[in-house]
Amino acid sequence: MHSQRQRLPNHFITLVGITLLFVLGAHSPVHALEYFQRNHAAMGTQFHFHVHAESAQVANTALDEAISLIEAINQIASDYLPESELSRLNRAPAHQPIPLSDDLHALLTRSIEISALTEGAFDITAAYAVQNWRRARRQQQLPKPELTAKAISMTNWRALEINHHQRTLTKTQPEILIDLGGIAKGYAADAALTILRQHGITRALVAASGDLAIGDPPPGKSGWPVTLRSFAAKDSPSPDVTSEILLHNCACSTSGDLHQYLELDGKRWSHIVDPATGLGLTRRIAATLIAPDSTTADALATAACILGPQKALQLLQDRPGISFRITELDEAHPHRPHLTISGPAFKPTAQ
Template sequence: MILINKTIILSLLMLINFFFKGKDQHQYTLHGYAQGTDYTIKYSADSAIVSGSEVDSILIQIDSSMSLYKPYSLISKFNTSTKSLSIDEHFRIVMNKSFEIYKDTKGKFDVTVAPLVQAWGFGPKPITLFPDSAKIKELLKDVGMNLLQLKGKELIKTRPGITIDLNGIAQGYSVDVVADYLLRKGVKSFVVEIGGEIRMKGTKPDGSVRRIGIEGPALNENTEPQIRHVISFNEGAVTTSGNYRKYLKTGGKKISHLINPKTGYPLDNQLISVTIYAKDAITADGYDNAVMAMDVEEALAFVSARKNMEAYIIYHRRDGSVTDTLTTGFRKMIVN
């Protein structure tokens, strides 16, 4: 029998604990401006291992690929080309996802809607008049992702007038790129928010859950938007598409910035806003606009039929009053 002194065992355990115990986690916050909006990043780590300049560099690179407001960007070059362009990896990933969502939504999500977005005054160039029916009919000839092909990194247009707009999905992708960068740096708990699009993972340094406020129009639409619900989840992304903030007016009527690629006209249906939860931000961001183009029943059925997707929907009743609904999974995320 071998007898070991208890004091020696205790000393060994304390020594092992000293070497293997992780350092205290602190929360670090980064703020900046990119892609025409603000961003906020909060992450937990034992030291400041990610800087604002690193994040800015990532977002500048994405802008150089897919920003309509940069004349030197790849998307601007593609839109002024007549046939095809070799694109980078950022652009390719977003286009692949766009084709996937286009097919899944039967064309309700369509990046070739760019000429219509511009015609209605929501593009990079100012307008003086809204388009008439003849103009819409003409523009629709160049709308439809079936008119595009992606072969490797070669993006091909089958009609020279086709232009694309990735604003409905690229910001979600940007959130994912930044989040994935944090993960590669060893960060296991964070919130990445760019222009209201959010991806989150883990808890705060003290172990408490991270919470996200879901904004929407007040029940009285003449008052300021308000936080409708507070949600929490361990990992995933939430993005929101709505027509109550970004719109133009004509004759007292609001013109939504969300354009129906089938008709060529701004959306004019029950839905006011849609918040989508998904595993990543590119998915949530890509689907939220498409769901906005559905009626309430169709939207709930569509989201409920898809794995790892939930939705919170604010809409008009037939009498014009404002109400909301949500999927079962979204309800479970609400913090009382």
């Protein structure tokens, strides 16, 4: 008796075929990502791009678009370019609604929010004070008292009123000037990282000087290595001390007078201007701040230096997604810098 071969049902064959395709597909090698790096000078600093992409073509297309966007933001937010949107806004009279582009509206809105959060430690209307202090640093002498008084009188973030429905800004006080230097680079880094993600490049880091917008970690890594700098003890052979943390999908900014300062008559003045005094800080302080986005981190890192450790703890320690590390060098104890840490991103360090 001859046995007969049974024909399998068509639906069974189809099911097996799909299963084999799924199994083979699951074990097929994933196309390896290539690493690409590019630098671009903009907004008075260097932007550094670190990306992992499928090909040079994908990377270059995304990077070109990201850089074009940074340049467009500079045309909006620069106080150096005479025909930038910000420069035109600064020339506009008080008590008159001025239309805003989407980017300038976003920048001004976030700036005012952070001014309120930090009780004015971050204040984009300290523009004249910043200009006055830059001039003093170049001339190696303190500003005249009358100029400092003028700078303080022109600093008032509450004199900025935004109509969000009509997208306009009204300056309610004459002579108000705006300087976005403390937030615009972080905003541009965020915007560039968004462009990279739109092109499918999620494993990327955009660094605008000390302002980092950080995406997914590099392949096979748990995060991007970020070097933290703080003061070395007095008479140390190294000007600062470094440590490293790994970060992903967040932002990190550092501010302080580690390297930018002015010494007059034995007194050290920071390049960071306190809006309340119109002068540079005199405390030795540096802050590294981690936040969900670089726009926030950029502004709050400078604000943390102005606030000081205790006030920063009071105002920022319960903010979602915010971690910071503040190093202060007390001249009374120059051999032992004091470290203040808040948030889960930094591990406690022995004092």
